[in-house]
Amino acid sequence: MKDGMTFSRRAFLFGSAAVAGGVAFGPAVFAQDMAPPLPQGAAPPAATINPWVVIGPERITVVTPHADVGQGVASVQAALIAEELDIDLDQPDVSFGPPDPAYANTGLAGEFVPFEAYDLSPEAEAARKQAADWIASQGMQMTGGSSTVPDSYDKLRLAGAVARETVKAAAAKRSGMAVADLTTEAGQVVLPDGTRIPYTELAAEAAAIPPVENVALRDPSEWRILGKPMQRVDVEAKATGAMKFGLDLTLDGMVYAALRVNPYKGAGLNGYDAAEALAMPGVSSVVEVTNGIAVIASNSWYAMRAAEAVKCDWAQGDYPPDQSEHWAVMEASFADEHREKIWRDEGDVDTALAGDGVIEAEYRAPYLAHQPLEPLSALVLVTDEGAEIWVGHQIPNAVQGMVAQITGHPVEKVVFHNLYSGGSFGHRLEFENIRPAAEVANKMRGTPVKLIFSREEDFLQDFPRQLSMARLRGVAREGTIEAAEFLISSTPVMASQMGRLGMPVEGPDAQTPMGVRPMSYGIPNLRVSTYAATGLSPVSSWRSVGASTGGFFSESFIDELIHAAGLDPLQARIDMCKIDYHRKVIEAAGEMCGWQGPLGDGKGRGVAFVESFGVPVCEVVEVTATENGIRLDNVWVAADVGPVLDPVNFQNLVQGGVVWALGHAMNCELTYAGGQVQQTNYQAHEGMRIHQCPAIEVRGLANGPKIRGIGEPPVPPAAPALANAIFAATGQRIREMPFNRFIDFV
Amino acid sequence: MIELSVNGETRQVDVEPDMPLLWVLRDELGITGPKYGCGVAQCGACTVHVDGMAVRACQARIGDLAGAEVLTIEGLGAGTLHAVQQAWIDHQVPQCGYCQTGQIMQAAALLDMNPAPTDEDINKTMAGNLCRCGTYVRIREAIHAAAAKMAEN
Ligand code: FES
Ligand code: FES
Numbered sequence: 001m002k003d004g005m006t007f008s009r010r011a012f013l014f015g016s017a018a019v020a021g022g023v024a025f026g027p028a029v030f031a032q033d034m035a036p037p038l039p040q041g042a043a044p045p046a047a048t049i050n051p052w053v054v055i056g057p058e059r060i061t062v063v064t065p066h067a068d069v070g071q072g073v074a075s076v077q078a079a080l081i082a083e084e085l086d087i088d089l090d091q092p093d094v095s096f097g098p099p100d101p102a103y104a105n106t107g108l109a110g111e112f113v114p115f116e117a118y119d120l121s122p123e124a125e126a127a128r129k130q131a132a133d134w135i136a137s138q139g140m141q142m143t144g145g146s147s148t149v150p151d152s153y154d155k156l157r158l159a160g161a162v163a164r165e166t167v168k169a170a171a172a173k174r175s176g177m178a179v180a181d182l183t184t185e186a187g188q189v190v191l192p193d194g195t196r197i198p199y200t201e202l203a204a205e206a207a208a209i210p211p212v213e214n215v216a217l218r219d220p221s222e223w224r225i226l227g228k229p230m231q232r233v234d235v236e237a238k239a240t241g242a243m244k245f246g247l248d249l250t251l252d253g254m255v256y257a258a259l260r261v262n263p264y265k266g267a268g269l270n271g272y273d274a275a276e277a278l279a280m281p282g283v284s285s286v287v288e289v290t291n292g293i294a295v296i297a298s299n300s301w302y303a304m305r306a307a308e309a310v311k312c313d314w315a316q317g318d319y320p321p322d323q324s325e326h327w328a329v330m331e332a333s334f335a336d337e338h339r340e341k342i343w344r345d346e347g348d349v350d351t352a353l354a355g356d357g358v359i360e361a362e363y364r365a366p367y368l369a370h371q372p373l374e375p376l377s378a379l380v381l382v383t384d385e386g387a388e389i390w391v392g393h394q395i396p397n398a399v400q401g402m403v404a405q406i407t408g409h410p411v412e413k414v415v416f417h418n419l420y421s422g423g424s425f426g427h428r429l430e431f432e433n434i435r436p437a438a439e440v441a442n443k444m445r446g447t448p449v450k451l452i453f454s455r456e457e458d459f460l461q462d463f464p465r466q467l468s469m470a471r472l473r474g475v476a477r478e479g480t481i482e483a484a485e486f487l488i489s490s491t492p493v494m495a496s497q498m499g500r501l502g503m504p505v506e507g508p509d510a511q512t513p514m515g516v517r518p519m520s521y522g523i524p525n526l527r528v529s530t531y532a533a534t535g536l537s538p539v540s541s542w543r544s545v546g547a548s549t550g551g552f553f554s555e556s557f558i559d560e561l562i563h564a565a566g567l568d569p570l571q572a573r574i575d576m577c578k579i580d581y582h583r584k585v586i587e588a589a590g591e592m593c594g595w596q597g598p599l600g601d602g603k604g605r606g607v608a609f610v611e612s613f614g615v616p617v618c619e620v621v622e623v624t625a626t627e628n629g630i631r632l633d634n635v636w637v638a639a640d641v642g643p644v645l646d647p648v649n650f651q652n653l654v655q656g657g658v659v660w661a662l663g664h665a666m667n668c669e670l671t672y673a674g675g676q677v678q679q680t681n682y683q684a685h686e687g688m689r690i691h692q693c694p695a696i697e698v699r700g701l702a703n704g705p706k707i708r709g710i711g712e713p714p715v716p717p718a719a720p721a722l723a724n725a726i727f728a729a730t731g732q733r734i735r736e737m738p739f740n741r742f743i744d745f746v
Numbered sequence: 747m748i749e750l751s752v753n754g755e756t757r758q759v760d761v762e763p764d765m766p767l768l769w770v771l772r773d774e775l776g777i778t779g780p781k782y783g784c785g786v787a788q789c790g791a792c793t794v795h796v797d798g799m800a801v802r803a804c805q806a807r808i809g810d811l812a813g814a815e816v817l818t819i820e821g822l823g824a825g826t827l828h829a830v831q832q833a834w835i836d837h838q839v840p841q842c843g844y845c846q847t848g849q850i851m852q853a854a855a856l857l858d859m860n861p862a863p864t865d866e867d868i869n870k871t872m873a874g875n876l877c878r879c880g881t882y883v884r885i886r887e888a889i890h891a892a893a894a895k896m897a898e899n
Binding site for chain 1: 761762765766768769772773774776778779781782783784785786788789791818819820823827831834835838839840841842843844845846847850868869870872873874875876877878879880881882883884885886
């Protein structure tokens with residue numbers, strides 16, 4: 001990491017610009033042919049400044065372009081800026097900013113290259129650099145892949161530092177003092193005699209001077225805010241009810257629209273009869289949208305009730321109607337013609353597996369829904385001049401582009417307002433709400449339309465997690481695992497999701513091998529191959545994506561092999577682990593729980609270790625087999641993200657990730673019948689409730705080479721750790737999610 | 747026309763008697779602290795107090811509520827922060843926050859009935875309030891903290 005290093009603002013194309021009585025600092029977008037490096041002596045080109053910091057005559061605003069879907073990234077982005085800007089975290093206004101290519105998320109680069117996160121070879125680093133440049137050139141402003149912190153860590157601190165130094169330079173100019181004699185604190189420049197000048201008072205003068213070129217970022221030992229418990233900027237509004245989510249917004253003259261879209265995803269509407277709906281109270285009209293209809297009414301409830309009363313004749317879709325056929329396609333996909341890639345082939349797997357004593361197992365993971373607690377919605381106003389949309393979304397410019405395409409306005413006439421979202425888990429990377437909302441509002445120009453999804457409609461339209469299956473073979477002899485072969489097949493997530501975005505991806509699916517391929521155990525004969533089960537349900541990214549299923553397969557089967565070898569599950573993992581900072585995470589989890597081998601008395605502990613998104617995470621789950629079923633008692637988690645910027649939120653996100661993973665592994669699946677999912681509300685897919693929630697203890701380590709994000713990595717190890725704990729407590733090996741099909745939980 | 751009291755104010759609404767209280771509060775009266783999560787008593791996001799009892803607003807017909815006293819999160823602290831809200835802030839319970847207004851209303855009702863709940867009591871009473879972000883560990887901690895604070899006063 002580069003703490004304490006000096007950056008040139010040009011490294012990030014920083015600029016400043018005058019704005020209404022103040023100054024803005026941020027990434028500059030230059031016209032293509034004027035891109036730096038500039039010829040010697042040339043005047044700097046005019047650039048648009050897309051601010052991260054705006055110092056106005058009254059207020060300081062920090063812009064946090066990564067979408068906050070509950071993971072707290074508005075706060076951490078604000079804290080990165082505030083740390084270097086020398087303001088307090090409760091001082092600035094926090095704004096999500098407009099969609100802009102300047103906010104491209106180059107932190108995603110690691111997910112785009114076929115190298116393990118721990119591979120820091122020159123080729124791997126060069127590929128990452130190339131991917132980052134491509135992302136920047138595409139202006140891909142996407143929140144996801146646990147990448148907000150890696151993307152923002154240098155950029156936002158530098159933005160804060162450049163702004164601070166420039167304001168100091170303005171103060172130096174005004175006071176006639178040397179910059180070196182000035183200090184800053186809580187949004188003020190402090191002169192040697194103790195006089196304090198608020199930044200806001202210096203804003204206009206700061207706009208008149210060039211931004212300071214070379215600034216040094218502070219060493220973490222000097223941090224005031226980062227790394228210390230801080231109060232999230234949104235927490236008070238969320239405890240008082242003042243926070244306005246998308247579903248809470250209103251505009252004058254607004255109507256409510258409730259949706260019915262073909263639940264056979266992607267298929268059309270043959271016809272419909274809305275007579276009954278139109279006669280219901282509060283209903284004003286019924287409007288056609290792509291593959292369905294929307295009912296317009298004066299209240300959400302009138303709209304939803306009437307939408308249910310519309311009789312729709314749905315067309316047949318093109319994936320198999322019933323779940324058993326999905327599994328049949330999945331089973332048949334383990335064939336050479338469906339193989340995407342052999343990712344690892346070490347030693348001589350075929351010879352090692354040719355002898356006796358081969359252990360074979362088959363593992364399965366179902367489709368799952370995202371279903372954040374705030375259902376999808378979107379508020380849109382279209383006029384002849386332009387369009388405006390208010391919605392929490394993780395890909396702002398794609399929303400803007402889609403609305404423009406539907407309304408026929410130029411993109412720059414579409415104003416997008418991002419919002420705090422009531423959860424996502426991958427759901428708000430999709431567009432099931434954007435398209436119909438824009439279509440309805442476009443047909444009702446001049447009238448603001450709030451499109452709302454009933455929970456049932458949200459379940460029906462949700463693009464699920466991949467369906468996945470593994471065929472595994474291995475050989476274990478007394479005291480050692482000699483060979484393991486992992487054949488994994490999934491409905492390819494990236495092809496499905498990026499295809500809907502109009503950015504089709506070629507080649508083997510990058511997510512199918514996750515949770516398996518990065519395995520850092522030294523197994524002399526090891527093969528990892530992936531297959532594609534195509535023609536099934538469209539699927540999407542679900543918190544931790546491929547690793548959520550792959551991690552279950554790999555760490556459960558490794559546990560089987562460890563037991564077959566007569567080894568201790570924790571110690572064997574420590575002994576096999578080839579990467580130091582990975583091993584330290586496993587050791588830490590063992591130390592946290594006071595690992596001592598089998599517990600007896602109906603108690604069992606399971607351990608699992610998975611690296612995803614560059615973050616090694618080890619979890620130990622402790623259960624008790626009671627008369628009424630398995631009770632989850634404790635979970636211990638050790639994770640290495642590098643420096644933890646917001647320790648309270650870090651702990652909260654890890655706990656939440658564990659609850660997310662365990663709840664779904666225990667209790668949830670989505671199954672298709674007649675082309676539509678059979679689970680349409682929480683009673684059929686509830687995740688975890690509080691009475692099943694164990695105590696969860698969390699430790700962050702900082703031995704890894706790069707700073708990382710924590711949103712997703714706690715998810716993959718939880719399911720296998722639980723399955724392994726159930727085995728330890730009962731002797732029952734569960735190889736398929738959800739576990740409650742095989743064992744009861746308290 | 748139905749008349750009821752919401753956060754101490756008399757309000758009149760002219761809607762179908764079948765309309766759930768939730769949609770009266772949100773879309774007719776502009777009180778958006780109570781959230782829509784499921785509409786079928788599965789999530790608790792819509793929890794408010796009706797005549798002092800925690801109720802799922804998505805299940806309460808407005809036609810049955812003439813003269814009722816409804817308290818939402820907006821009125822809970824009566825202008826200041828209720829001990830439960832303060833504990834929620836101190837323990838930084840919310841992630842997305844969407845469930846939390848319902849959680850807080852349910853927790854406040856729990857503490858009204860049972861000023862010193864055990865984990866077991868909390869699990870039982872709060873089991874109807876889903877948190878998809880998984881903040882349950884902190885919800886337990888915050889309820890214990892609020893209980894301790896209220897016992898001091
Ligand atoms: S919306 Fe009332 S319980 Fe879910
Ligand atoms: S904080 Fe997101 S649902 Fe509870």
